[in-house]
Amino acid sequence: MSGAGGLLVFLVSVAAGLLALVLLGFLLWKLLKGLIWLIAAVARGIGWFVRHIFAFVAGIIGDSLRLCGHVLTAMAFVPAIALNILLNRWSAANHYGSALEAELMGGVNCIYRLAIGHVAKLLLLTPVVEGLERRLPDVVARAPGPDRPSGGANTFEGWKVTGSLAGGGSGGKLWLAEPLPEKRRELLGAGRPCPDKVVIKSFSLEEGSTLPQIVRENRALSAARDLGLVLEHELTAARFHYVMPFVPGDDLGTVTARLHAKSGPAGLDDEPLRAALGYTSDLLATLDRFHRAGLWHKDVKPSNILVSDGRVQLVDLGLITPLASAMTLTTHGTEYFRDPEMVKLALKGVKVHEVDGVKFDVYGAGAVLYSMVENSFPVHGSLSQISRRCPEALRWIVRRAMADMANRYGSAREMLADLRVVQSADDPFRVRPAELPSLAGAPDPAAAPAAAAAAPAVAGAAAPVAAGTHANESSRLAAGAPRRRWGRGVSFGVGRLAKGVMLAFAVMLLLPVAFAWFFVFSAPGAGPGARVGSAARPFVYEMPDAAAVESAPPPRPVREGVESLQPVSLDHRPPGSSPVLHTAPPPAGLVLLLDDLSAAADETLLAWRAGLQDDLRAAHFALLGCGDPQDDATLAVTGFTADMEIALLAGARATVGLSDPSDDEAVGRLLEWLEAQDERLDAVVWLGRSDPGQPVRTRVVARKAELASSVARAME
Amino acid sequence: MLSDLTTGFIGRLRARDPQAWFELWETFGPILRSQLAKWGKGRIGVETVQDLSQETLAALADAIDRHDPDKGARFSTWLLAIAKHSLYGEFDRRMAQKRGAGRANVELNDELHGGEAAPDAPYEQAVFHAKVEAALRLVERESDFVDFSVYRLRVLDGRSGREVAESLGISEPTVSRRLARVRDAVRVRLLEVMIKYSFSDDEAREAERNGLQTNPNKADDALFDEAVAEIYHRQQVLRATDRAAAESP
Numbered sequence: 001m002s003g004a005g006g007l008l009v010f011l012v013s014v015a016a017g018l019l020a021l022v023l024l025g026f027l028l029w030k031l032l033k034g035l036i037w038l039i040a041a042v043a044r045g046i047g048w049f050v051r052h053i054f055a056f057v058a059g060i061i062g063d064s065l066r067l068c069g070h071v072l073t074a075m076a077f078v079p080a081i082a083l084n085i086l087l088n089r090w091s092a093a094n095h096y097g098s099a100l101e102a103e104l105m106g107g108v109n110c111i112y113r114l115a116i117g118h119v120a121k122l123l124l125l126t127p128v129v130e131g132l133e134r135r136l137p138d139v140v141a142r143a144p145g146p147d148r149p150s151g152g153a154n155t156f157e158g159w160k161v162t163g164s165l166a167g168g169g170s171g172g173k174l175w176l177a178e179p180l181p182e183k184r185r186e187l188l189g190a191g192r193p194c195p196d197k198v199v200i201k202s203f204s205l206e207e208g209s210t211l212p213q214i215v216r217e218n219r220a221l222s223a224a225r226d227l228g229l230v231l232e233h234e235l236t237a238a239r240f241h242y243v244m245p246f247v248p249g250d251d252l253g254t255v256t257a258r259l260h261a262k263s264g265p266a267g268l269d270d271e272p273l274r275a276a277l278g279y280t281s282d283l284l285a286t287l288d289r290f291h292r293a294g295l296w297h298k299d300v301k302p303s304n305i306l307v308s309d310g311r312v313q314l315v316d317l318g319l320i321t322p323l324a325s326a327m328t329l330t331t332h333g334t335e336y337f338r339d340p341e342m343v344k345l346a347l348k349g350v351k352v353h354e355v356d357g358v359k360f361d362v363y364g365a366g367a368v369l370y371s372m373v374e375n376s377f378p379v380h381g382s383l384s385q386i387s388r389r390c391p392e393a394l395r396w397i398v399r400r401a402m403a404d405m406a407n408r409y410g411s412a413r414e415m416l417a418d419l420r421v422v423q424s425a426d427d428p429f430r431v432r433p434a435e436l437p438s439l440a441g442a443p444d445p446a447a448a449p450a451a452a453a454a455a456p457a458v459a460g461a462a463a464p465v466a467a468g469t470h471a472n473e474s475s476r477l478a479a480g481a482p483r484r485r486w487g488r489g490v491s492f493g494v495g496r497l498a499k500g501v502m503l504a505f506a507v508m509l510l511l512p513v514a515f516a517w518f519f520v521f522s523a524p525g526a527g528p529g530a531r532v533g534s535a536a537r538p539f540v541y542e543m544p545d546a547a548a549v550e551s552a553p554p555p556r557p558v559r560e561g562v563e564s565l566q567p568v569s570l571d572h573r574p575p576g577s578s579p580v581l582h583t584a585p586p587p588a589g590l591v592l593l594l595d596d597l598s599a600a601a602d603e604t605l606l607a608w609r610a611g612l613q614d615d616l617r618a619a620h621f622a623l624l625g626c627g628d629p630q631d632d633a634t635l636a637v638t639g640f641t642a643d644m645e646i647a648l649l650a651g652a653r654a655t656v657g658l659s660d661p662s663d664d665e666a667v668g669r670l671l672e673w674l675e676a677q678d679e680r681l682d683a684v685v686w687l688g689r690s691d692p693g694q695p696v697r698t699r700v701v702a703r704k705a706e707l708a709s710s711v712a713r714a715m716e
Numbered sequence: 717m718l719s720d721l722t723t724g725f726i727g728r729l730r731a732r733d734p735q736a737w738f739e740l741w742e743t744f745g746p747i748l749r750s751q752l753a754k755w756g757k758g759r760i761g762v763e764t765v766q767d768l769s770q771e772t773l774a775a776l777a778d779a780i781d782r783h784d785p786d787k788g789a790r791f792s793t794w795l796l797a798i799a800k801h802s803l804y805g806e807f808d809r810r811m812a813q814k815r816g817a818g819r820a821n822v823e824l825n826d827e828l829h830g831g832e833a834a835p836d837a838p839y840e841q842a843v844f845h846a847k848v849e850a851a852l853r854l855v856e857r858e859s860d861f862v863d864f865s866v867y868r869l870r871v872l873d874g875r876s877g878r879e880v881a882e883s884l885g886i887s888e889p890t891v892s893r894r895l896a897r898v899r900d901a902v903r904v905r906l907l908e909v910m911i912k913y914s915f916s917d918d919e920a921r922e923a924e925r926n927g928l929q930t931n932p933n934k935a936d937d938a939l940f941d942e943a944v945a946e947i948y949h950r951q952q953v954l955r956a957t958d959r960a961a962a963e964s965p
Binding site: 340343344347348376379380381382383384385392396399400403404407432433434435439 | 735737738742746849852853856857858860861862865868872873882883884885886948949951952955956
């Protein structure tokens with residue numbers, strides 16, 4: 001027993017000993033491994049430290065040598081500059097001056113790296129100074145120049161220069177100015193808005209501008225003037241300048257950076273996203289206006305878009321080109337926001353009117369939208385990836401705007417229609433691309449006005465619009481190409497057949513109605529001036545041709561295409577909503593006639609307008625803003641002075657800006673403006689059109705629904 | 717031996733066809749800028765890099781007339797040699813400005829065979845990726861917009877077939893059909909682009925070596941899509957680097 005017990009004890013002892021040995025070995029192994037890892041880590045650390053120090057020393061030496069090189073080279077340029085100045089060779093002196101500047105900038109960069117960059121890197125503080133060398137020169141480069149032109153503050157007659165702005169790449173200088181009293185009177189007297197601050201863009205050969213720059217700007221100027229973007233301009237032997245209203249605010253690039261800073265690295269949060277959609281919507285509406293006026297902006301990019309009071313303004317008119325221009329297409333524009341296809345076409349030497357400039361602006365708008373979503377520009381062109389938070393439908397819009405020419409939106413308005421669906425959605429992330437009008441097969445909204453503009457009755461002034469904007473689409477359709485209907489290829493057969501049958505059925509039903517309509521309204525009794533609208537559209541007038549106007553004795557000549565839009569009034573406007581139609585009966589009152597037709601009015605239009613005024617007066621309305629002797633009587637009755645009348649007109653004009661009466665947002669602004677005016681003013685009748693070839697539109701904006709209704713009835 | 721496609725393209729370059737030059741610039745411009753910025757770091761600024769990348773293409777115009785296919789240089793090496801030549805030219809000019817001396821001309825083929833322009837692996841990869849991107853761009857331009865959108869969502873953005881179908885309001889089988897249509901087009905275009913920008917057989921076979929079977933069976937579709945997506949994303953990174961360089965002073 002004791003032997004067995006001893007054996008057992010022995011075996012247990014041996015086992016325990018072995019186990020202890022194994023454990024010890026394991027611990028030693030782990031310890032050794034840890035030690036090796038530690039030694040390796042220390043060695044790596046030392047290696048890294050040595051490399052770090054070496055990189056620092058190498059950087060210091062390298063940059064010191066580079067600095068010496070820059071200084072020596074810069075010194076070599078100084079005598080060359082001095083010599084050329086002495087020889088009166090200013091161009092050469094300028095050339096060497098630029099080289100000197102480049103060398104000095106290189107030297108400054110070296111000093112920066114020596115004093116801050118390398119030291120920060122050595123101390124592992126790189127993130128603290130990261131990008132400083134880029135941001136600082138950028139801010140300095142964008143700083144305004146001297147606050148006065150060389151000729152003093154009164155260089156530009158009628159304007160007092162108060163400061164300057166950083167110029168763009170067009171070679172002009174930008175001056176901030178205020179109108180002198182006589183200039184203010186002159187502008188208001190002419191019924192034109194007179195902003196408190198303006199920007200004067202000035203080109204002078206003596207100040208470094210070149211002749212091609214001046215020629216280009218001058219060419220663009222006539223287009224800008226047509227759009228009312230320029231208050232005045234002057235070309236003298238010494239200088240060329242033009243005056244534009246000053247738009248305060250930051251450029252869209254800066255605003256986008258702020259939106260992203262507010263949102264975080266994942267992308268725009270809901271509120272900033274809404275803001276971005278609003279900006280894009282404004283931009284597209286502006287572009288649409290340019291295009292309908294037959295113009296191509298050609299340089300749509302964030303730095304040319306100013307955000308002021310939540311609205312955007314497209315600035316820099318330097319590259320504006322008529323869509324129907326016979327000039328050769330150039331590659332001007334800004335990389336990443338310019339369609340590469342345009343460069344290709346320019347290299348081919350095509351003419352401007354041979355390309356669809358509208359689509360190039362649409363590409364720019366898509367790139368701007370991309371830059372807002374991504375906070376960077378689309379370096380990959382149409383293949384650029386959208387990696388930040390973005391609704392699926394918005395991605396679709398960006399890609400469609402930047403797609404190949406044949407697949408791109410046909411107009412800014414078509415893109416805007418898609419964007420508004422996303423913008424108006426409660427949750428933009430729930431909108432599917434399939435729900436967008438363009439994918440759902442809706443026709444291009446720009447097509448209707450184009451057709452109207454192309455109608456023979458329309459004045460020739462509109463020709464560039466129709467020709468430039470829609471000629472390509474029209475010719476494509478004329479050539480038998482099918483209208484693009486996105487996403488419909490799948491159900492082509494059965495769907496198209498069913499639609500055909502339904503269409504035929506509808507035509508059969510409508511034909512008798514159409515015939516009846518034709519016979520009723522072409523009957524002798526109907527005559528020119530008869531109302532041709534239905535109950536649903538009560539304010540459509542028919543305009544006879546010019547000869548008929550002269551011979552017919554109508555109570556008031558009427559004009560084809562004149563469209564009275566829904567009158568609006570303050571008391572029927574729900575907060576934050578669009579204006580509504582009034583229906584109640586009215587009293588008489590004081591009406592301001594905001595007439596935007598004068599610039600290009602023909603005789604028939606003038607006759608129609610005079611008739612309109614007579615009708616309103618016959619209905620016992622006192623009119624302001626008509627510019628005729630009867631106004632004096634009105635003024636006597638109402639107690640308004642001529643200056644007050646001019647100020648009212650100017651204020652109303654400034655409020656509606658470049659819009660036309662169909663623009664609900666402008667109407668909303670006009671309502672607010674009216675609310676803030678003297679209470680004696682009861683209503684505004686706004687006459688306008690989006691461009692000379694488009695139908696004339698009238699809009700009544702009144703304090704009271706009854707009054708609006710009354711004015712509208714008088715206008716019938 | 718050069719293929720007809722390559723010969724035709726070189727012919728267009730020799731004839732100074734602006735479209736051909738633009739094509740070359742659009743496809744390889746970012747690589748050249750990236751490479752020149754890498755070489756000239758600290759010595760040349762961004763604007764010089766951009767000027768040089770344009771000069772490189774201008775130098776190509778001269779070099780293309782002297783190009784001898786029998787020497788067996790790869791297209792990528794050829795491009796790189798000319799880029800380096802342009803960079804050296806810039807340095808020569810700077811030195812000449814300092815010394816008041818002229819600039820020595822460097823023969824393209826001297827550069828090539830002197831071994832100074834030996835391309836590294838990342839550069840070769842970048843050139844290959846640029847070719848794939850060029851093929852994608854071609855397909856995007858010639859495809860129906862919805863078709864390419866399906867391809868973009870499904871392959872480049874990595875969405876599921878169901879998600880794509882829901883998003884675009886079409887059925888899943890339609891998604892598959894449209895996807896297949898674009899994928900086939902990508903294969904065809906990829907083959908063309910590879911051949912067009914290749915001076916050697918080895919270069920032309922690069923696609924297959926990188927998992928892009930241009931004559932595959934059905935089972936290879938997923939691999940093909942995956943490879944294209946990966947290259948697309950890498951190319952995005954390269955472009956972003958190019959952009960960052962453009963933004964820096």
